[in-house]
Amino acid sequence: MQKLFNNYLNTFKGLSNEVWWLALITLINRAGTMVIPFLSLYLIKSLNFTLSDVGWVMSAFGLGSVIGSWLGGKLTDKIGYYKVMVYSLMLTGLLFIALQFLTSFVAFCLGIFMVMLVADMFRPAMFVALSAYSKPENKTRSVTLIRLAINLGFSAGPAIGGIIITKLSYAGLFWVDGVTCIIATVVLINVLNPKTTKTLDNVKTENPKSAYQDKAFIIFLVAMVLFGIAFLQYFSTMPLYYKDVHYFTEFDIGLLLGMNGFLIFAIEMPLIKWLETTKFTKTGLILFGAILTGLSFIILNMSSWTGVVIIGMLLMTFGEMIAFPFSNAFAMDRAKQGNQGEYMALYSIAFSVAHIFGHKAGMSMVDNLGFNNTWYIITILSALCVFLLFILKLYLKSKKQQKNIKEEEILWI
Template sequence: MLKLLLHYFNSFSGLSKEVWWLALITLINRAGAMVIPFLSLYLTDDLNFSLQQVGWIMTSYGLGSFLGAWLGGKLSDQIGYYKVILISLLLTGVSFIAIQYFTSFWSICVGFFVLIAIADMARPAFFVALSAYSKPENKTRSLTFIRLAINLGFSAGPAIGGLIIASIGYYGLFWVDGITCIIAGLVMIQTLHPKKAKIQDKEVIVENPVSAHKDGVYVLFLIALALFGFIFVQYFSTIPLYYKEIHQLSEQKIGLLLALNGALIFFFEMPLIAYLEKTKLSKIGNVIGGFVLTGISFLLLLVTPWAGVLVIGMIIATLGEMVAFPFGNAFALDRSKKGRQGAYMGLYSMSFSLAHIFGHNSGMQFINNFGFENTWVFMILIAALGTFLLHIVKQKLNREKTSG
């Protein structure tokens, strides 16, 4: 037991002080992110929107995310990641508090479009900041550490969110989300101001940089990753509805099941990544493995109506997430050294925004027209296609190494 604990704590060694502060800011921010996992339930139960309307609201959410990711990547190269993250955190806090007062369909669509555009400006900026604050050999573990902070906050968020809904209603979530974003911004001012932070690895400005959208291998990788995001976002829109409508779970139980995802990541992701980094598996090979596991989690939902399969499916999906996301992030950061990091990481973030644009809405429309089981079959086919594309990426990378 002592050996396991030492291995766990050793997986954190060597990370810079700035990465620890960035993780704390992320933790504060994500601990308050209670609205998002309950968004589909809030829109159907509290505002009485139809599944079709919820799907279109989720699409506006995704379009805002797409715009925010593009704008964040652009601004990170122009004014720097620090200003982009700080502006995003403070304005997102104000926006979360304001949006609870929007109740009509069109005001909700526009409101979430603007809110998520502002919030997701920070995504590419966070990646560039992480690259700057971590030593080259620690980048994958630093990315994993930030994900750990995200998921630790996310494990607490839904559990607390379920209690807030049960006690005072959905509006309490918007206040908590808004206040925690503002607190995260204030912590950043105190800890990561450019005059206080010691940057470990400055971005190298390359001569004749490659445009991110002209890097064929990178674009194919992003298409595959967008497909992965397409099926993964179902765990935050259609899956909660499946839990409630088919398995009759309460909001509190749904919150606890979603919290299992964050708890598993907190305890196992860092040691798992530290172990996988020592193997001969490539970053793309690990992403493929994560994609396959996530596809299997949907397959399990078709096997049996037993409620216990929900827990098993969540565990397998979480394993897929733990493997795919850190190594996908690390591959994108490595590849970004061919050009400007902000543009590369902006495109990376935009690939997940596409998943939000099409994933939530498609899932809702599929469920409405074909039912849950046929929707899960569709997600399994998407997983198979994404895995195939990643195999092509892997082959192209091998040819690059051979010719290079």
């Protein structure tokens, strides 16, 4: 057991101190966004909004996320990732505190739009910082560490949020959210100041290529939107399926989702470290992760046995553990040839778009077509994602061959 534990710890070795600090800041930030899981309840119970109103608020939430990610990428390329992260965290903290004082429908829509616009400016800047603070061979594991921090934050946040609501009311959530963002800012200023930190992979491109002109990256982004729409069903329509079809209680659903978080925490880093030693390409691994995720839906229609939901969750979890770190690493690698902020902003936007359409589309399909037909459609979307990733793999292979031929011709000359 001791040897197994030591081997697990060894998978974290080699990561820079700056990456560890970035993970801690991300953990504080994500644990702090505890108001988000309770947002619908707050709007209905405290502000007496209708379900339709809540839907519009969530649309404003998603729109703010998309524009914030885009703006964060632009600003990162102009003023640098450090300043964007500092300003984003500090302003997000102040805006979260102010949000509790907005009680009308229009004001709250505008408020949540501004909160998400400022908050999601942080994401592309953080990815560029992560790339700079990681050695090229450690980038995928660095991404995995950040994912662990995000998962821990999302796990701890709602639990802490529930306690705060019980003891302090909903207003306490906004204060704690705001204060944790400000604390994360203070930590960031003290430990990641450019004057005291060193970059391990400082990429400077003289004639940066626009991400919009990178055909391979555009194919990749479309595939990620489809993957995101499928993946997000596990946090919107799937809990309804567990309850309505398999008669799971909230406690049962919590345990099943908890299994997902535990497996990611326990297995993802060793799994990624092992996969990095294989001959598989990043695109090949992302493709495999998408296949596993697609299978997790189709398997639900194969049997009424309750055990299939556990098998489905395991397939999705392993698909997620493989696809997300390597897709992020792929985006960071492509970003080296162009405007890094723009590349990482578009990567973030792909999942913001999936959030905007995924939840609503899934709910509408379940309501109009039923669960079985919804899972067939999501499987088809996953298959389309796999097809695009296969096309991407072939495209990159042909580009590499063309490059090798040109290099050989130069040598002959």
